[in-house]
Amino acid sequence: MRTLTQAAWEDAVGRLLGDVYSFAATGPRTSAGWQKDALAVMNREVGDPRGWITLDWDKEKNGEPAKSSPSFPFAPLSDTELTRRLSPVTTDTAARLLVITTYEWGLPGTEEETRAASADARTLLDRFGDRTSCYSNIAEARTTPSPDLTTGVTGWNPLTEYDGDFGVIAVSPEEVGVFWSFNPI
Secondary structure (H helix, E strand, C coil): CCCHHHHHHHHHHHHHHCCCEEEEEEEECCCCCCCHHHHHHHHCCCCCCCCCCCCEEEHHHCCCCCCCCCCCCCCCCCCCHHHHHHHCHHHHHHHHHHHHHHCCCCCCHHHHHHHHHHHHHHHHCCCCCCCCCCEECCCCCCCCCCCCCCCCCCEECCCEEEEEEEEEEEEEECECCCCCCCCCC
């Protein structure tokens, strides 16, 4: 595994998620379990353990992250409810989902765009190391951790107050990352 720099990771986050309504944040792992750690990130209760960039569209646009709750646009969830709405996915699937997020839930237009976005997605996931577990709320992952995403994302178990959302939670022994895309139709 290559050594990941802060600049490389932050550049990749910006290119992948900087132009779409998204949330990208990382927090520390604790003994409470990855679900509670992910919820702490979603509720903005913890900061990035390395001090690296966080993308929080609602906080950046409104100055405050919450309209109806500290977790907005995420719905207030228990760790049990979060687990029920997520399914394990492979790191390859997680990388493909990050690429799809970039292209507003569709697919890149050219092979060059696909290669560049895929490299950025791998950079994001490299932060979590070789022992990464990934989870997503896409419907396709309910039956397999490596679904066919050639037509994009077609369904999800919502984690937000919006009509549409999907994303990836990456979990390592040290950190948990939440990368989410929102469609506030």
